Amino acid sequence: MPVTHSPEIHAKLIERIPAVTGREIHEWFDALDQGPGLLRCSDRANWLADEYELPPWYAQALVTEYDRRRRNRSIPAPRRERESSPRTA
Numbered sequence: 001m002p003v004t005h006s007p008e009i010h011a012k013l014i015e016r017i018p019a020v021t022g023r024e025i026h027e028w029f030d031a032l033d034q035g036p037g038l039l040r041c042s043d044r045a046n047w048l049a050d051e052y053e054l055p056p057w058y059a060q061a062l063v064t065e066y067d068r069r070r071r072n073r074s075i076p077a078p079r080r081e082r083e084s085s086p087r088t089a
Helices: 007-021 025-034 041-052 056-074
Strands: none
Touching: 007 025, 007 056, 025 041, 025 056, 041 056
């Protein structure tokens, strides 16, 4: 059964990860990028916890945050219309 945290608990776990693990969030995201191509969040969290000896709640928070940020990056930014400036002579 997957572990779900409230948004407040999730934010606190993410905030504490660098102090608890000695690695920054982006380093954990790199580890997930380079890890096995597991599709399910629970599988990736289990792999991360086993591979790096992390407590399961931190591994789950990392995978959840990784997926959340990846989804947000996949949304294209709105295009701005280029404003043509009048040329001066």
